[in-house]
Amino acid sequence: MTLEKRLHDALFATAERVDPAPDLFARVVDSVDADRRRRARILRGLTVSGLLVAALGMLVLGMAEYREGKLLMDWWVLELITLALLLGLAFWLGPFIKRFGRSYAADVFRSNPRTGKSFIVLVDIVYYLIFTAYIFFTVRFEPAPGWGNTVGADQLQFEVSKVGGILLIIGVLHGMNLLLLPVLGRLFSMNRRLDDRVPPQDV
Numbered sequence: 001m002t003l004e005k006r007l008h009d010a011l012f013a014t015a016e017r018v019d020p021a022p023d024l025f026a027r028v029v030d031s032v033d034a035d036r037r038r039r040a041r042i043l044r045g046l047t048v049s050g051l052l053v054a055a056l057g058m059l060v061l062g063m064a065e066y067r068e069g070k071l072l073m074d075w076w077v078l079e080l081i082t083l084a085l086l087l088g089l090a091f092w093l094g095p096f097i098k099r100f101g102r103s104y105a106a107d108v109f110r111s112n113p114r115t116g117k118s119f120i121v122l123v124d125i126v127y128y129l130i131f132t133a134y135i136f137f138t139v140r141f142e143p144a145p146g147w148g149n150t151v152g153a154d155q156l157q158f159e160v161s162k163v164g165g166i167l168l169i170i171g172v173l174h175g176m177n178l179l180l181l182p183v184l185g186r187l188f189s190m191n192r193r194l195d196d197r198v199p200p201q202d203v
Contacts, residue, residue, distance in 0.1 A: 052088070056081065056084060072150045072151075073150060073151045074149065074150060074151070075143045075147055075148070075149060075150060075151055075155055077151070078151045078155060078156070078159055079139070079140055079159070081159075082159040082162055082163065083135065083139060085163060086131070086134075086135050086162070086163065086166060087135070089131075089163070089166065089167075090128065090131040090132075090135075093170065094124065094127055094128065094131075097127070097174065098120065098124060101120060101123075102120060104178075104181070105117075105119055105120050105181065108181050108182055108184070108185035109185050116185075119181075119184075123177065127170070130169065130170070130173070131166065131170075134165070134166050134169065138162050138165075143155070144158070
C-alpha cells in the first residue's frame with residue numbers, strides 16, 4: 001500500500017468518527033442573524049448620514065446669499081458647519097476604532113481579559129476628552145482679525161486646518177497606542193505570572 005493510500009484511509013477513517021457539533025445549526029443561525037443585523041445597522045447609519053448631509057446642505061444654501069456672481073455666507077455659518085463636522089467625526093470615529101480595537105486588545109491581553117476590557121473603556125474616555133477639549137480650544141465666537149463678516153479664504157483655511165488637526169492628533173495617538181499596547185500587555189502578563197508564582201503569606 002502506498003503512502004498516499006495510507007494517508008487517504010487514515011484521514012477518511014478519522015472523518016467518519018467525527019460527530020457534528022450539537023449546536024452547529026444554532027451557531028450558523030446566530031451567525032446569519034448577526035450578519036443581517038450588521039448590514040441593517042450599516043444601512044441605517046448610511047441613511048442617517050445622508051439625511052444629515054442633505055439637511056446641512058439645505059441649511060447652508062438657505063443661509064447663503066448669491067450676490068455679484070459670488071456665493072456669500074456669514075462667517076458664523078461656516079463655524080457651525082465645522083463644529084457639526086467635528087462632532088460627527090467624534091461620534092463616528094469612536095465606535096469605529098472601538099469595534100476593531102476589541103479584537104486587538106483581546107489578543108494583547110489574552111492572559112488577562114478583564115484588563116483588556118478596562119483598557120478599552122479608559123481609552124474610549126480619553127478619546128472623547130481629547131475631542132471635547134479640541135473643540136473647546138478651537139471654537140470661535142467672533143471673526144478673527146482680517147476675516148470679515150463673510151467667509152473668505154483665511155477663514156476657510158482655518159476651518160480646514162481644524163479638521164485636519166484633530167485627524168492628525170487622533171492618528172498619532174492611535175499609532176502610539178498600537179505600538180505601546182503590546183508592551184503593556186507583556187508587562188501585565190509578566191506581573192500576573194509573578195503574582196501566581198508567589199504564594200500568599202499569612203499575616
